[in-house]
Amino acid sequence: MTLPSAPAYPPTVAERAAYGRQARARASRSCHGWFETDPQRPDPVGVLERQSATRVQELVPVRYSRMLESPFRFYRGAAAIMAMDLGPLPGTGLTVQLCGDAHLLNFRLLASPERHLVFDINDFDETLAGPFEWDVKRLAASLVIAARANGFSTGEQNRAVDACVRAYRKRMRAFAGMGTLDVWYAQDDVGHLRALLDAPMSREARRRTDRATAKARTRTHLQAFEQLTRATAQGRRIAPDPPLITPLRDLVPGTGEEAQAQELGALLDAYAHSLSSERRHLLRRYRLVDVARKVVGVGSVGTRCWIALLLGRDDDDPLLLQAKEAQESVLAPYTGGEPWDNQGRRVVAGQRLIQTSSDIFLGWTHTVGLDGRDRDFYIRQLRDWKGIARPETMDPALLTQFGGLCGGSLARAHARSGDPVAIAAYLGGSARFERALTEFAQSYADRNERDFEALKAAVRSGRVTAEGV
Template sequence: MTDNHLDGHDVRHHTPQERAAHGKAARAAVPRSSHAAFAPGPQRPDPLEIIAKQSTTRLPDLVPIRYGRMSESPFRFYRGAAAIMASDLAGTPTSGLRTQLCGDAHMLNFRLLASPERRLMFDINDFDETLPGPWEWDVKRLAASLVIAGRANGFSTKQRAAIVLATVRSYRESMRSFAGLGNLAVWYAQFDVDRVRDRFAADLSARGRERWAQAVTKARSHDTLQVFDKLTHVVDGRRRIASAPPLITRLEDLLPDDRRGAVEHELRTLIERYGQTLQSDRRFLLEQYRMADMARKVVGVGSVGTRCWIVLLLGKDDEDPLFLQAKEADESVLAPYAGASAYRTQGERVVAGQRLMQATSDIFLGWERVEGIDGRRRDFYVRQLRDWKWVAAAEEMVPRGMRTFGALCGATLARAHARSGDRIGIAAYLGGGDSFDRALATFAERYADQNERDHQALVDAVHVGRLSAEAA
């Protein structure tokens, strides 16, 4: 759900000319060059207090792992600091045009994924923070992530600027292209591996093209059977998830007998009821499987400490697996600044945002609310644990490769925004020049400076014992 309006009416009821005029008019109030600004004042909230507030609702035994991962580097810190940046972005200029946001559009949230038709696609992956909001926020988070990753790789200021300029130019030019298309053409647009190769591979070196081909091959090997072999073993003739605490912990290793049965019942109820949010044919397919085992899993950086379960289901026989991941969905970090979700549950918010922004989504993507053994209701969304996925290794990129990758991310983000926002108004605001591109290159460097200061504050807090960190 988005709320782009023109003179009090939905943009869909205005002509393309009126929408373009509205976008151009926004430049007068909010010049594109103004997006370079980032100068937090003394009233800026303490970033560590923002992180600590999130930790109060998370599993206490996992919070030190989150701090440990965020302490490792400025880039790892940034990945876990979406709430901090949301607070900072709330004070930056916006054009007044809104779209469905990813909410955490850093570079590693763009990756190869499988479509239901078994085609390999490049798209956004994580939507825990999705919510309608100013389109600029996603672009700024992407741009800053590239500068932070570039600094970690030792890239020069000039090289980092070239990466951001290429990324934002790709977003801008793609949005202008989408503005000229009809609604269905925008909706059907997608980046499968063949289109990515045709559009972006020419910008890579021979070594870069070779590595892309390897990534495609690797993604296809990361399927359910691969994770089945990796995460399970046979115990007394039955398939079981292999515990590897604290990252993967089976229920029997996590909870005493008097509590384990209740949690197992909670998870079984979650999987059974979440199926009602699937299409009828996919619900029928899910019902062909039986639950075999479940475990708690630690995922990502920013998500560490949230309740995340992996569930092994078996179909035709014990060698016919389906792995599902049920992940807790809390309020989006954007909500205090962009407005509360219109959906009844946070799980539905995540799923609705993902379906709206992705070109094609996991067939088992759904949501449910359950009551825990502590009597508290919690929201979850469910998807396959792994299905033809590949994520880039930022630390292995050279400047040319990161520039091409950034351009691919920029085009992908523009496609996602064009589906839900006023693509014509945004394109008109951006225009044909590079004013916005150059502004974002400046903003990204300034925000990278702030991120380094925030990261150092976390490192210092851990060092003096204010926060407890654990490597895992």
């Protein structure tokens, strides 16, 4: 059966719902279940090696080392492998702005510009338009992988996935009945987190949530300033912690330092043009005093990432910015979407579309490095009220509730960028999608473990090198 084209804008609610239900002809809800790889599936280690070829070579062994710590750490660094696996699967054609790497640790407490704590998606390096189910599948599989690491039973793993996908489906149905501006303004602030859960929070969950909220408020730019800098004869400077943090003066001493500093100064000047006029005005009140290379995350290790220390009225008035290299999204080969002329701009545009409150200094730029290669960057504050989940400390009930929060938050992001009426109509009122995603998550967690073992074997054979940090 041929799926009809999307109705002309502006469609009625009935047309949007019909379009969503008709998408089942292309991809039934049950087809999202058990995952099996094609016998001709490309070598997963080869996928990682192709990514590593464009990165800072001295840091690539650090990336592999971090991925070898556990199957969950491997999964965090293997978004490109999963994109390769999702691309050929039947798709709904119901397009949203994807996070692109929606595992459970990319949902966290963040500060809004109004200085409120909100629960939202945090990482957008791979963001791109694509079928909504790709994000849901990556999130669901991450819950099983995290639950297995904690020794949870299969039933406990499945309950976490079911809670996540059910929360996604139910909240999408709620958004389908809301006005357009109401969907856009929806925000998961801390005061509403408990209301998003189907079941009442246990005493332990409430205590952990309150503690995480309080801790997030302490993770400010001033805390980062104290941790990452030190007083010197020249004033405050970034403290070295190689290879994780390497000041520019140690990377390229002498005349090379001056040339690199000029390049990074030009990068920040160009970045200012991506900000609104009032934020450019604010940025001009700071002066750049130091720059260092920073190793970040798991999957991002080896991409070029700089932290810049700027000071305002004095040495106790800091602004820490992070300039992170943006490469093509791992989803791009499988979406057929419009190419971006600047990958940093892609990241920023995607983040602004699906995150309710973005950093006021979020922007992008482009530079030509000393090696003559074009590179795109996006820039934001280094740290601003971030509360990070610790799934390894969660019991089954808490992981299940956290999965529900993540599923609900993902639905809010997708409702902003996609059509909640069509997606809700596709999902329907039954638990069929939940059952399918539970099967998918279990089978993909098995696949992830085999890929993890393949990387271990590649290190043992000397094909790739891992280096502990």
